Amino acid sequence: MRKMWRVILSIVxxxxxxxxxxxxxxxxxxxxxxxxxxxxENNNLINLILRxxxxxxxxxxxxxxxxxxx
Amino acid sequence: MTSIxxxxxxxxxxxxxxxxxxxxxxxxxxxxxxxxxxxxxEQALIQSLISPTRQAxxxxxxxxxxxxxxxxxxxSKAAPxxxxxxxxxxYVHAIEGVREKAWAAxxxxxxxxxxxxxxxxxxxxxEEPAAEAETSEPAEAGSESEPEADEPAEEAIGxxxxxxxxxxxxxxxxxxxxxxxxxxGPDAEKVGEPxxxxxxxPAEAGSExxxxxxxxxxVPAPAEDNPExxxxxKTHEGIEYFTLPEEGKETPESPTLLDENSFNVDSDALKKIxxxxxxxxxxxxxxFAIPLTICAIAVLLIPALLFLGxxxxxxxxxxxxxxxxxxxxxVFADIMVLLGVSLVLFxxxxxxxxxAIWFIGGAIVGVVHGVAVLCEKWxxxxxxxx
Numbered sequence: 001m002r003k004m005w006r007v008i009l010s011i012v013x014x015x016x017x018x019x020x021x022x023x024x025x026x027x028x029x030x031x032x033x034x035x036x037x038x039x040x041e042n043n044n045l046i047n048l049i050l051r052x053x054x055x056x057x058x059x060x061x062x063x064x065x066x067x068x069x070x
Numbered sequence: 071m072t073s074i075x076x077x078x079x080x081x082x083x084x085x086x087x088x089x090x091x092x093x094x095x096x097x098x099x100x101x102x103x104x105x106x107x108x109x110x111x112e113q114a115l116i117q118s119l120i121s122p123t124r125q126a127x128x129x130x131x132x133x134x135x136x137x138x139x140x141x142x143x144x145x146s147k148a149a150p151x152x153x154x155x156x157x158x159x160x161y162v163h164a165i166e167g168v169r170e171k172a173w174a175a176x177x178x179x180x181x182x183x184x185x186x187x188x189x190x191x192x193x194x195x196x197e198e199p200a201a202e203a204e205t206s207e208p209a210e211a212g213s214e215s216e217p218e219a220d221e222p223a224e225e226a227i228g229x230x231x232x233x234x235x236x237x238x239x240x241x242x243x244x245x246x247x248x249x250x251x252x253x254x255g256p257d258a259e260k261v262g263e264p265x266x267x268x269x270x271x272p273a274e275a276g277s278e279x280x281x282x283x284x285x286x287x288x289v290p291a292p293a294e295d296n297p298e299x300x301x302x303x304k305t306h307e308g309i310e311y312f313t314l315p316e317e318g319k320e321t322p323e324s325p326t327l328l329d330e331n332s333f334n335v336d337s338d339a340l341k342k343i344x345x346x347x348x349x350x351x352x353x354x355x356x357x358f359a360i361p362l363t364i365c366a367i368a369v370l371l372i373p374a375l376l377f378l379g380x381x382x383x384x385x386x387x388x389x390x391x392x393x394x395x396x397x398x399x400x401v402f403a404d405i406m407v408l409l410g411v412s413l414v415l416f417x418x419x420x421x422x423x424x425x426a427i428w429f430i431g432g433a434i435v436g437v438v439h440g441v442a443v444l445c446e447k448w449x450x451x452x453x454x455x456x
Contacts, residue, residue: 008421048390049390063375
């Protein structure tokens with residue numbers, strides 16, 4: 001179990017490192033956060049994520065009510 | 071605390087001699103068994119034999135020199151090198167030597183020894199395969215003359231006829247120094263054995279006797295016969311030997327291998343450990359442990375499910391970001407930012423997923439295991455049973 005923790009943490013750190021490098025490269029090569037947000041909203045991405053968040057909240061509430069009552 | 075007896079000694083020796091051919095092994099065990107039957111005091115004999123291991127080494131020393139010459143393809147174990155000119159294997163000589171020393175240690179009279187000597191080889195000779203029947207004829211003659219050992223000797227002297235068995239034995243006892251008996255006298259090792267050369271007459275037998283004596287000396291003997299070798303503890307065959315004190319020089323500080331602790335078995339170790347439940351404690355423990363365990367599992371399930379949900383959310387967000395990056399974005403820099411963020415989300419998703427698995431498979435299972443271990447510790451007692 002301890003060995004698996006090491007493996008998982010190594011993979012996680014590598015992925016985070018690569019992700020941070022990718023974000024840094026994007027901003028260094030001319031990325032703009034306002035433009036990204038605008039494009040995402042135009043593609044209904046923000047709305048999609050918000051709907052997904054709502055769905056998760058509903059699921060948690062349902063189970064919480066079932067286990068601990070209202 | 072049990073001390074070794076004949077049965078144990080022979081059983082142990084039989085196990086140690088498994089490297090021999092079955093026929094040879096049975097023969098060796100038979101000789102030792104006969105030794106026990108003839109012994110006045112079984113424990114004294116065991117003490118003089120030291121240990122089964124010691125005797126196995128003695129036999130192995132005599133046997134191993136021949137074993138090295140055996141090939142896998144040889145069908146017959148009885149290679150010519152195995153035996154002396156009389157067809158008697160070397161290890162038989164070695165056991166004979168052991169027997170004589172044991173008899174000497176027990177204070178057997180010389181006459182008794184001399185009378186016993188012809189019988190054994192003859193009896194052993196009878197066990198030999200039919201192919202050796204021709205050479206065993208003199209031995210049979212010796213066995214016939216065993217009860218009246220003096221008569222064949224006189225006949226041999228008088229007639230000059232070959233009487234192999236008893237005639238040489240008489241030599242050390244008679245002080246006449248008769249021609250027919252003197253040469254054979256030193257051949258104590260060969261007494262009673264069917265010497266083929268003796269068929270030509272006592273004088274000729276006497277002339278052959280000295281080479282026989284040399285050969286008998288070459289027969290591997292117990293370690294105390296050759297102190298230098300015993301000191302080296304190793305022979306050229308790579309067998310380790312025990313260093314034994316010389317007879318009469320044994321000190322009380324150096325006990326032999328067969329002291330009273332030898333071959334003792336710790337009787338407590340043979341007892342079986344059995345666990346008996348304490349019924350009342352077990353009932354009380356179950357009454358309290360089951361609800362507590364269920365509560366602990368429920369508490370541990372909440373963070374497990376929480377982390378599971380977080381991991382699922384993170385991974386879904388990452389997938390959505392990746393798909394959107396390639397679907398709606400045209401600028402490479404923006405795509406790189408979205409891919410970087412999605413990778414971070416995947417990383418957190420993996421971490422949360424593993425945490426959820428750890429909670430379910432590690433923590434919850436650990437709690438159940440701990441409850442079971444505590445139950446064993448508190449509610450069971452260990453009892454020794456024979």
